[in-house]
Amino acid sequence: MDFPKITRRTFLQASAGTTAAAALAPRMLHAMENELGGKDFSPVTAAERKAIPVNCHVCNIQDGAIAYVENDRVVKLEGNPEHVSTRGRLCAKGNSGMWYSYDPDRILYPLKRVGARGEGKWKRITWEEALTEVAAKLDAALKEDPNTIMLKYGRNRTGGTIDRFMKTLGSATVLNHTSVCESSKKVGQEPTWGPDIETPDFANAKYVLNFGSNILEAAYFHNPLSQRIAEGRVDNHMKIVTFDVRLSNTAGFSDEWIPVFPATDGAVALAIGHVILREDLQDSAFIDTWTNVTVDELKAHYAQYTPEWASKISGVPVQTIERIAREFATTKPATLFTYRGPAKHLYGSYNEKACMMLPIMTGNVEKRGGYCLPRGMGWPQPNPQPPGPKHDSVLAHPPEYPLASHKVSHLVPFWIAEGRQKINVAFTYQDNPVYTNPGAQAVWGKLYRDEKLIPYFISMSSHMGEETALADIILPDCPYLERWEPESMPNSLWPWLGIRQPVHKSLGESRENRVLLRDIIWKLDPDGSRGMKQFWAFKDGEDYMRHHFDNVPGLKEAGGLDFLKKHGVWPIYGTLDPKTGKVTDKTGREIQAEYGLYRKELSAADMEGAMVDAHGLITKNGKAIGIRRNGRNYVGFPTPNRVINVRVDEWAEYGFNPMPTFKRIPWHETMKDDEMILSTFKLNVHKQSRTAAVKWLAEIAHSNPAWMNPETAKKLGVKTGDLVRVESPVGYLVTKAYVTEGIHPQVISIATGFGHWEYGRLATLKLKDRKGDASHGEEDPDLNNVWWDDKGVHPNAIIPAVADPIGGSQGWYDTVVKVTKAGPNDKYGDIHGDWDKHYAAYKETMRYAYTGDLHRKMHPEMAAWAGPESVKPKASGGH
Known part of the structure; x- marks a missing residue:
């Protein structure tokens, strides 16, 4: 790995080379000035650098990028002008991504601990030694119980590889980081309208309510969404009102910043809804047609959430709540966005639900400039696929949290310490809870230092993070510019598929994750007699990706993976206009998004053999495919009953209020x-x-x-x-x-x-x-x-x-x-x-679970609920 050393001599040589290149190629330089990206040239030799499209993974937004490579080294990263969502722009983090690869402290070879955990003493070993040791530990764990093998991941963008690995082993003990990220936002949204995220059409909105999200710098999709926010302000004179405890960059950019007492966003949202309903500013037709409640039911329920009530809790003046309610309801189109601000609280799911009710009750759903469903695309998994585990894991699916479909991983150290599930082998991948989770070193550090609780700890990492430093063995992973991964993010109103691909050879002896996991399985089952190897029958990362992309309808005809290797994204919706920065079609007009997804009508072929029940639900072969409304057959919303569930009956089964509500932090x-x-x-x-x-x-x-x-x-x-x-x-x-x-x-x-x-x-x-x-x-x-x-x-x-x-x-x-x-x-x-104080705090928070003694106290309105004995806990789904 060669790092250029800059001296006066080399600086003058570079300067002279630049001058020479400029003199020799004025046409080239003039052409570059009129291009938006996709080309770059050496300032010394004027040779064109190799441009390789990728999807960024410095953060989780997956912006389209181009890596410029010279002498097998990335020298610059830029945005991909063919990417419909990010449109040739890349944030500061994305522009810096090559320094993951070229970090001088990056781990390049397998390492084995030779001192005490955390002492920092390591021995370099071969891959053969590493795989042999890991396979032996896994083999012993499998003989006892596959669920004693735990894998916790942070940013898992492998496209299914992690789950395939754990299913191959037969373990259900797969943990994620989502409970410290945005799980209550997801759980607030999913039973309500199906997806776990929204895509606001900021570019065409006239009014935006922002609760606790720093969209312009730190929220989900900040690059693609911040572009649309700027367009909405400049092109559409959009107004933004931000409720936040802090003057974030987004709050500073807003027309109004309203400081709100922490955790009371939901109360303010309910009071805004109260005013809208009290003054008949709601969209009654949308509510009565597309939700599972009536306007009258909603008005009766919201009567209790007055501006005076919310003002006492939140500190937001009554007049401000009433004015904003009228503005939001009467300015069309309008939209709303939230992220961690309302959700990362004891009752964050209630807060999220209260906020998303505002565009629902005003009918601003799936409209131009409104609150839109996410647009994503999927890909097939390689066949054959491993079966699921035979037994569930209490760590992955704790019975006290049956509705937490994205797990409660931050409580796992306490459950392991209590002996709720034995662990023999633990994996970590792109995760660092010793630093990022509540308690940090005092909780997760204590867990991973304890060889009785975690007898063998494997880190698949490219860097010596706080967690990796406590491992027994380190398997060097590749940073994102050296690996293959499938990608799709609903970060704009146009769905897309993309890839990460190696832009240069892996440094040292690092191996990309899907190959690393394959090698572990092959070591466990070298001849296929254990039935594992059949699920990992690919020769390298590129071969695995062809299983994903070469048979996707539409993409297959365009060239499959070969098309993605060349362009980085599919489909290409148009050309980026250098004057406007927007994507245009062949006629030069800006491309338009599709709206009203829930109002797509089912065809005659769709309806053949279908049944319609008394509520209008259309089913076929035992599955819901749509909803009949006003005599027409629509696909509806992606919920089981195909409508928006203002009332979430499943919540009531566990003694939670099924209607939009607010609970103050005691x-x-x-x-x-x-x-x-x-x-x-x-x-x-x-x-x-x-x-x-x-x-x-x-x-x-x-x-x-x-x-x-x-x-x-x-x-x-x-x-x-x-x-x-x-x-x-x-x-x-x-x-x-x-x-x-x-x-x-x-x-x-x-x-x-x-x-x-x-x-x-x-x-x-x-x-x-x-x-x-x-x-x-x-x-x-x-x-x-x-x-x-x-x-x-x-x-x-x-x-x-x-x-x-x-x-x-x-x-x-x-x-x-x-x-x-x-x-x-x-x-x-x-x-x-x-640790003892953290453990006491954990015991206190468990009292609020539906099985805890404080649950009824917090929900007196659910007095008729029969109690935890009356329901069977449901296993939460994975993430």
Whole structure:
């Protein structure tokens, strides 16, 4: 791996080469000025660089990108102008993606622990040694119980490979990161209208309500959606109103920022709905036709949620609630967006449901400029496929959380410690809960250090993150520019399929995940006699991808995987106009999205042999295919009954309110005058744990002072730069204050993504601490140019575990803290978390589960519910 060394001599040579290239090729340079992308040239030789399309994976938005390669090395990343969603744009994170590959502290060879866990002592071993050892551990676990093999992943974009691996082993113990991400948003939406996300048509909207989402820098789909927001503002004079505890970039861009008390977004949304219904501003025809309630039922239910009630809880003035309700209901088209702000609370699923009701009751669903269903595409899996596990896993599907269809993985350390399920072998893939989960080192670090609870720990990773540092063996994974993966994200109103493909050969001895997992299976079942190898009959990653893409209708005719290798995305909807930045068709007109998906009519062939019940539900061969409304047969919404479920009857089965409602966080009601609520947020150049070692991004942002309102700071005698001690029920930290008007007076907010104690020299600022195990790549001279000395302070150790009893989400923004000026013995960066206190917090949150003793207290309106004995817990689906 060659890192160019810049000297005065090489700089002058490069400058001369650039001048020569310009002199020799003026036509080429002139042409480049008029192109939007897809070509790049060496400034030294003027040779055209190889352009390889990929889908980015620095974060989870999967922007279309182009990698420019010179001498088998990525020299630049840009947006792909053929990608319909991102339209040639790439954010700062995406532009920096090559530094995952060229990180000098990247793990390039298999490593085996030779010291105590976490001691940092490793021995380089061969792949044969690594696979032999891993296979032996798995073989022993399989003989005892396949479910004693656990795999926890973070960003799983393998397109089904992880699930295939675990099904091949027969284990159901597959855990994800979604409960610390957005699970309660998903669970609030899925039973209501089918999908777990929305796609607002910002570009054509006239009015936008934004609850707790920082769309312009940190929310899901921020690149494609922020483009459409800018268009809506410039082209359509769209108004944006943001409810948030903090003046985020999105709040600052909005027409109005309304500071709201944490966790009360749902109350405000219900009160807005109350005003809309009270003043007959709703779309009655849509409600009566396309939901499972009537307008009269909705009005009766919403009568209790007055603006006066919501104002006392949220701090939002009554007049503001009433004005915004009228504006939203009478300005058409209008849309709404949420993300973690409303959802990451004890009752986040209720908050999400209350928010999404606003476009539903105003009929702004699946309309131009409205609140639209996501558009995604799928692909087939290679056949034959392994059967499912014979037995379920209590860790993956805890019976106390039957509605949490995206799992409750952040509580798993406590369940393992209680002996609810034995683990013999644990895998981690693109995950780092020792850093990213509540409790962090105090909880997950304790779990993974305990060899009785986790006897053998395997990390499939390219970097030495906080979790990987505790592994017994490390299998070096490839960063995203060196691997094959299928992709589709509903990040615009045009569905697409895309790929990641290797843009250069893998460095060192790293192996992409699907090949790595295949090699483990082949080692377990070399001759196929165990029935495992048949599910992994592919020669390499590209061969596996052909099983996905060469038989997709439409794509097959276009060339299948070969088309995607050339373009990176399919279909190509049109050409990017350099003047407008929008995609145009052959006539030069901007392409138009399709709306009203639920109103597509079934054909005569669809209806042949179908049955229609008394509610209009159309079924065929035992499956719902549509809904009859006003004498016409429509496909309807992708729910079991093909309508929007304002009333979610399944929730009532477990004693939860089936109608839109709000539950206040009990410990927020008893806060003392000197207590505050801790919130966290992300900056636009960082992810939760995977960007602190990316040198361009680390230089832009490397510290995270605690945001504090001047009113609060004055009471504490604190000014910007002063040290403050933030103490929660489970621990404390010491950090610097940043005094700003852009934060609610009762909130202190700290950005995540900082304060690493692992992840390499740049992330930890231990710049001279090079490990001598020959596992890394070449040196990077830029490490000699690090000018900053502050790596920040990570807050997760003092945040207790909270679980939404419906959606399973971690309550990131529920923590009550006491903030004081730092004492004489407090030092910047001090952090302490206590396992016993975290365990006590976990026991408390379990009391709110439907089987817990506080469930009835929180739901007095469900007095007729028979109790947990009357229902059989359902196994939640995977994610």
